Amino acid sequence: MLIAINKAHYPVTVLGPGQRIGIWFQGCRIHCPGCVSQDTWAADPGKRMPLHELVDWCRRVGANGCDGITLSGGEPFDQPQALGALLDALHDWRSSAGLEFDILCYSGYPLKRLRERHAPLLKKLDALIPEPYVDTLPLSHLWRGSQNQPLIPLSARGERIYHDYLDAAADQGSKRLQIEVDGNRLWSIGLPARGDLAALEAQAAERGLRLDHASWKS
Numbered sequence: 001m002l003i004a005i006n007k008a009h010y011p012v013t014v015l016g017p018g019q020r021i022g023i024w025f026q027g028c029r030i031h032c033p034g035c036v037s038q039d040t041w042a043a044d045p046g047k048r049m050p051l052h053e054l055v056d057w058c059r060r061v062g063a064n065g066c067d068g069i070t071l072s073g074g075e076p077f078d079q080p081q082a083l084g085a086l087l088d089a090l091h092d093w094r095s096s097a098g099l100e101f102d103i104l105c106y107s108g109y110p111l112k113r114l115r116e117r118h119a120p121l122l123k124k125l126d127a128l129i130p131e132p133y134v135d136t137l138p139l140s141h142l143w144r145g146s147q148n149q150p151l152i153p154l155s156a157r158g159e160r161i162y163h164d165y166l167d168a169a170a171d172q173g174s175k176r177l178q179i180e181v182d183g184n185r186l187w188s189i190g191l192p193a194r195g196d197l198a199a200l201e202a203q204a205a206e207r208g209l210r211l212d213h214a215s216w217k218s
């Protein structure tokens with residue numbers, strides 16, 4: 001089984017509680033205006049990798065402590081078979097190793113459509129943040145990009161972990177963005193408030209650093 005992945009990173013601390021593994025799917029058919037992850041839109045065959053390699057990597061980095069796994073994109077539900085196989089593998093790992101991490105998934109599809117078309121996949125998640133990103137709505141809630149996006153626990157584990165965060169304000173977290181450097185590439189992880197990325201670009205320019213090919217402007 002192949003899975004198209006834009007990137008994977010550990011530790012991620014701005015997309016769900018605790019120290020997490022982040023996996024960004026490659027490919028998104030939704031194209032929300034104002035999306036900051038436009039580099040994930042193309043269904044790029046060059047980004048495909050064997051699923052077992054991704055899961056092996058998760059097991060390796062997760063040995064350092066993993067509170068949760070966040071699936072984002074791109075659009076995870078645009079690869080339903082790969083998403084299902086990944087979730088099965090993560091469940092196997094969690095139960096065989098006696099771990100307690102939760103699985104949180106973002107989707108730009110409406111909750112109603114996900115319930116109609118992907119109910120078996122939803123059963124494998126602990127929590128879901130659905131609905132398209134709406135650039136004209138404010139970033140108001142923790143871990144959500146725009147005000148229309150709810151946080152929905154989908155399992156007993158999800159209820160337990162996410163109950164206190166359902167209405168948490170965006171500024172309740174200690175930080176919104178993680179910036180990671182990979183060679184001459186700069187990764188921004190998290191959900192920027194309106195103006196955050198322009199401010200980042202301006203501050204970089206003041207220090208003589210020019211940001212080319214910014215994913216929020218492609």
Ligand code: SF4
Nearest residue numbers: 028031032035074108
């Ligand atoms: S915000 Fe998410 S769902 Fe919307 S276009 Fe960007 S990657 Fe796709």
